[in-house]
Amino acid sequence: MANVDTSLPPEPSGAAAAFAAEHAADHPLKLYGGWFCPFVQRAWITIHEKNIPHQYVEINPYKKDPDFLAMNPRGLIPTLAVPVDEAGGAQKPLYESVVVCEYLDDAYSDEDRYGRRLLPSDPYQRARARLWIDHIGTRIIPAFYKFLQHTPEKPYSIEQAREEFQGHIRTLTEQMDPTGPWFLGEHISLVDISLAPWAKRLFLLDHYKSGGLGIPQSGGDGTWQRWSKWYDAIGHRQSVRDTWSDDERYVIAYKRYADDTTNSLVGQATRQGKRLP
Numbered sequence: 001m002a003n004v005d006t007s008l009p010p011e012p013s014g015a016a017a018a019f020a021a022e023h024a025a026d027h028p029l030k031l032y033g034g035w036f037c038p039f040v041q042r043a044w045i046t047i048h049e050k051n052i053p054h055q056y057v058e059i060n061p062y063k064k065d066p067d068f069l070a071m072n073p074r075g076l077i078p079t080l081a082v083p084v085d086e087a088g089g090a091q092k093p094l095y096e097s098v099v100v101c102e103y104l105d106d107a108y109s110d111e112d113r114y115g116r117r118l119l120p121s122d123p124y125q126r127a128r129a130r131l132w133i134d135h136i137g138t139r140i141i142p143a144f145y146k147f148l149q150h151t152p153e154k155p156y157s158i159e160q161a162r163e164e165f166q167g168h169i170r171t172l173t174e175q176m177d178p179t180g181p182w183f184l185g186e187h188i189s190l191v192d193i194s195l196a197p198w199a200k201r202l203f204l205l206d207h208y209k210s211g212g213l214g215i216p217q218s219g220g221d222g223t224w225q226r227w228s229k230w231y232d233a234i235g236h237r238q239s240v241r242d243t244w245s246d247d248e249r250y251v252i253a254y255k256r257y258a259d260d261t262t263n264s265l266v267g268q269a270t271r272q273g274k275r276l277p
Contacts, residue, residue, distance in 0.1 A: 005062040005263055008036055008253055012058065014246040019048070020056045027055035028083035030091065032068065034061055035245050036253040038197030039097040043078040045193050046101045048239035050114040062264075076277075080104075098133060101190055118190045125184070132175060132183065133194045138275075139168040144198050145270040147205060149260045162214050169215070173227045180226065181233035188237065192230070199234045200244060207251060208258035 012020050012035035020035075031047060031054055033040030047054055059068055064075045072079045072093045080100045081091035094100050101118070108114040120126045143165040150161045172195075177185035182192050206212035216224050234240055256262035265277040 005256065006060065008034075008060065008062075009249060010058070010060060011035065012245045013249050014244065015242050016245045019044075019242045020058060023054055023056040025055060027053060028091070029054040030057055030081040031055070032057045032059050032072075032079040032081065033077050034059060036250070037061075037077055038201060040078040041197035041200075041240075041243050042097040042193055043080065043100045043104070044243040045196060045239045046104050046118065046190070048242055049118065049188065049193070050104060050108050052104060052108050052114060082107075098137065098190075098194065101193060105190065116187055118188070118193065120184065120189070129184065129189060129191050132172060132191050135168070135172055136191070136194045140165070140172065140195065141198060142270065142276055143168050144201075144205075145257065145266060145276075147209065148254065148257045149262075149267065149270050150209065151260050158210055162209075162211065166213075166215060169227065170223055173223050173230070176226055176230060178226070181229050183230070188233075192234065196234050196237070196240050199231055200240060201250060201254070203247070204250060204254045204258070208254070 011017065016035055029052070031040075031043060033044065033056065035058065044056070059065060059077065061075055061077050068079070069075055071081065071091070072095055074095065076095045078095065078097055078100055080094045080103065082094055082103075084090040084092055094103055105118045109117060111117065119129055143161070146156075147158075147161040147165045150156070150158050154161075172183075176183050179185060182188050184191065202213055215227065217228065220228075256264075257267060260267070260271065262268075269276050
């Protein structure tokens with residue numbers, strides 16, 4: 001039987017393919033990623049938002065190249081290869097998507113060259129943003145995979161999975177700036193970027209799961225109306241669109257989750273009820 005993880009299409013398509021091609025030339029700052037990975041898309045969106053010169057290197061983390069493992073023994077994506085000096089002859093790695101995104105925001109902080117900072121300068125607001133990034137990482141994203149990996153054999157129902165997922169989204173939405181469209185108000189931040197890749201993948205729940213996502217696309221109470229405003233802003237953001245492959249590619253890639261046959265670390269952790277890696 002073919003390994004469902006290693007048999008994924010090997011390259012991005014659509015807008016993401018074009019954006020990758022624009023950044024294929026050698027550069028001291030290298031982002032190693034896989035087109036299908038939402039954690040990679042977080043970093044890619046951040047790079048796009050700040051217009052950071054870089055090289056994008058597509059790899060399949062399920063077929064780990066020895067050279068990549070030498071740089072990052074954990075074999076995780078995204079991995080950011082950061083130049084040690086201005087000559088760029090050697091790199092040192094960073095990984096974990098939130099860490100990578102914060103590094104990019106800190107290291108490329110000249111607003112004249114790289115645009116607005118993606119975390120607030122005020123210490124309290126910065127800390128608050130990190131709290132809600134943590135909520136996304138420890139509540140919303142695990143609930144997304146729990147919902148997507150539901151099968152009739154699970155000890156919880158599809159309705160329970162849907163209710164849990166919706167509850168965590170509602171909790172986040174209630175903390176959004178009431179005017180918006182972004183979490184903190186007028187400008188996009190790392191809070192929005194942290195959830196954006198999964199927001200784009202919500203259509204997979206409608207595609208694969210009976211009853212679908214179940215969040216009203218229009219109307220509903222004030223919380224869901226605010227969510228719709230945020231969700232619409234994400235869908236139209238250029239950085240999100242340019243780092244997105246064709247929809248059908250994700251349908252192919254996420255069938256392994258919907259069938260609960262994936263051997264990815266995220267899939268295994270979800271199956272075992274453990275914290276995501």
